[in-house]
Amino acid sequence: MHAFDVLRDPVRRRILELLAGEEHPAGEVAAVIEREFGITQAAVSQHLKVLRDSGFATVRIDGARRIYAVDPEPLRDVDAWLARFRGFWEPKLDALETEIARGKRKAK
Amino acid sequence: MHAFDVLRDPVRRRILELLAGEEHPAGEVAAVIEREFGITQAAVSQHLKVLRDSGFATVRIDGARRIYAVDPEPLRDVDAWLARFRGFWEPKLDALETEIARGKRKAK
DNA sequence: TTCTAATATAAGCACCTACTAAAGTTCTGG
DNA sequence: CCAGAACTTTAGTAGGTGCTTATATTAGAA
Numbered sequence: 402m403h404a405f406d407v408l409r410d411p412v413r414r415r416i417l418e419l420l421a422g423e424e425h426p427a428g429e430v431a432a433v434i435e436r437e438f439g440i441t442q443a444a445v446s447q448h449l450k451v452l453r454d455s456g457f458a459t460v461r462i463d464g465a466r467r468i469y470a471v472d473p474e475p476l477r478d479v480d481a482w483l484a485r486f487r488g489f490w491e492p493k494l495d496a497l498e499t500e501i502a503r504g505k506r507k508a509k
Numbered sequence: 510m511h512a513f514d515v516l517r518d519p520v521r522r523r524i525l526e527l528l529a530g531e532e533h534p535a536g537e538v539a540a541v542i543e544r545e546f547g548i549t550q551a552a553v554s555q556h557l558k559v560l561r562d563s564g565f566a567t568v569r570i571d572g573a574r575r576i577y578a579v580d581p582e583p584l585r586d587v588d589a590w591l592a593r594f595r596g597f598w599e600p601k602l603d604a605l606e607t608e609i610a611r612g613k614r615k616a617k
Numbered sequence: 618t619t620c621t622a623a624t625a626t627a628a629g630c631a632c633c634t635a636c637t638a639a640a641g642t643t644c645t646g647g
Numbered sequence: 648c649c650a651g652a653a654c655t656t657t658a659g660t661a662g663g664t665g666c667t668t669a670t671a672t673t674a675g676a677a
Contacts, residue, residue, distance in 0.1 A: 409517040410635080414590070421593050427654060444636060446655055465644040465653050473597035480591055480598075482522070485529050487588070489581035518665080535624060552666055554625055573623050573674040 404475040407455045412438055413448050417457060417471060424470035426463070512583040515563045520546055521556050525565060525579060532578035534571070 407413055415437065416430055431445040449469060452458035456475050461468045515521055523545065524538055539553040557577060560566035564583050569576045 403517075403519070405513065405517045405522070409511075409513045411511070412635090414513070418593070428652095431654090440635085441637065442653090443638080443655080447635075450655075462644095467654065471594065471597065473594055476591060476594045477598050479587075480595070483584060483588055483591070485526065486579065486581055486584045489579065490585050490588075514664095520665090536622090539624085548665085549667065550624080551626085551668080555665075558625080575624065 402451065402455045404455070404457075404479050407451060407457055407475070408479070410448065410451075412440070412445070413452060413457075416445075416448060416452065416469075417476075420458060420469055420471045424461075424468050426466040426468050428466065430469060510559065510563045512563070512565075512587050515559060515565055515583070516587065518556065518559075520548070520553070521560060521565075524553075524556060524560065524577075525584075528566060528577055528579045532569070532576050534574040534576050536574070538577060 408417075412434060415434065419425060419430055419433060427446065427449060430449065431442045434440065434445045434448075435442060449458065449460075452469075453460060456472055458469050459472045461470070516525075520542060523542065527533060527538055527541060535554065535557060538557070539550045542548065542553045542556075543550065557566065560577075561568060564580055566577050567580045569578070
């Protein structure tokens with residue numbers, strides 16, 4: 402499943418927002434989503450599965466709980482795709498910034 | 510239609526890539542897409558309509574031709590949404606860069 | 618005006634996706 | 648071991664999306 406297919410769903414985007422700050426058990430995520438979107442816990446679990454399978458989230462087992470966290474890799478891919486359009490709204494680098502960027506690249 | 514719904518479709522993403530560099534008449538876009546994806550001109554026209562209606566593309570009439578170009582606004586929104594995750598992969602700003610960013614903000 | 622090129626729109630159909638309800642799994646406490 | 652809590656998985660379904668074919672529109676050429 403392509404990254405944009407995953408992000409297309411507003412529920413999945415909201416889940417990622419919730420996980421962006423810190424990890425959360427599935428139950429907490431489900432509670433928020435059930436309240437905000439009016440869907441069942443099973444539906445949330447299915448969305449979490451999509452996020453897992455597509456690499457947007459990782460799970461850690463803690464007893465009967467499953468703790469979910471963001472895996473940023475696919476989001477980074479999306480960011481990379483967007484890069485080609487960034488010139489439309491970002492101001493050009495000025496000389497000093499260019500130098501800094503250059504220095505950083507060398508440092509690596 | 511939400512921005513991510515629009516970007517979900519690979520044909521529409523490809524069209525935006527084509528338009529990213531420079532504007533193109535619908536016919537040129539259709540020729541490329543027909544070849545790359547094996548779909549008809551009508552289908553491409555429908556995708557162009559979606560891009561128009563959702564604000565991703567603008568049209569300029571030139572005789573019998575319609576010249577399409579990227580409108581970056583919705584892409585910028587997507588970029589803004591992604592910003593909250595950028596901390597996962599971007600290194601922290603160092604002191605000098607922070608100063609530059611601060612100066613720019615003041616300058617505005 | 619008539620013909621053709623360039624493009625858009627309409628109608629109809631085949632998937633695909635997100636949902637619900639119900640059943641299955643796995644852990645923990647008594 | 649049993650009950651219940653925390654999740655996941657399965658089966659079935661309604662609605663949405665993207666495609667094709669056919670038709671409409673509009674501009675320029677003859």
